[in-house]
Amino acid sequence: MPDIYEEINLELIDVFYLLITVLLARFFWQTLKAREIAEKLVMNVCREAQVQLLDGTIAFNKLGFKKKSWLDSHLIRYFKFEFSIDGTERRHGLIALNHVFQQDYIFLDLPDKPTIDIQQESASNTID
Numbered sequence: 001m002p003d004i005y006e007e008i009n010l011e012l013i014d015v016f017y018l019l020i021t022v023l024l025a026r027f028f029w030q031t032l033k034a035r036e037i038a039e040k041l042v043m044n045v046c047r048e049a050q051v052q053l054l055d056g057t058i059a060f061n062k063l064g065f066k067k068k069s070w071l072d073s074h075l076i077r078y079f080k081f082e083f084s085i086d087g088t089e090r091r092h093g094l095i096a097l098n099h100v101f102q103q104d105y106i107f108l109d110l111p112d113k114p115t116i117d118i119q120q121e122s123a124s125n126t127i128d
Contacts, residue, residue, distance in 0.1 A: 031060060041106065042106065
């Protein structure tokens, strides 16, 4: 009777490719989860600022790092969105979420105030 484990012959490079694939899939999944959290936060902030979130969605903008000290840096995901004050003009906004999906800041481009910089934490706490 042949042993099933004898037929599996993985080289080290195969294990490396598998590990890279799993890490990329996890990063993609976490970015989707961060987008959902950011969307809820943006909806709440737009409601509080009495502006209309256009298209009802946000989009991944870029990935960056925030450095607090020499060895302490964190992954930051930036999402952009558009909103309107009176329904005629599109304005841009930006939200940044850190590595544990806590809100770093939300930037709204308003005419009476050049920017609104809201510092608060999200309702979600951890990465799975």
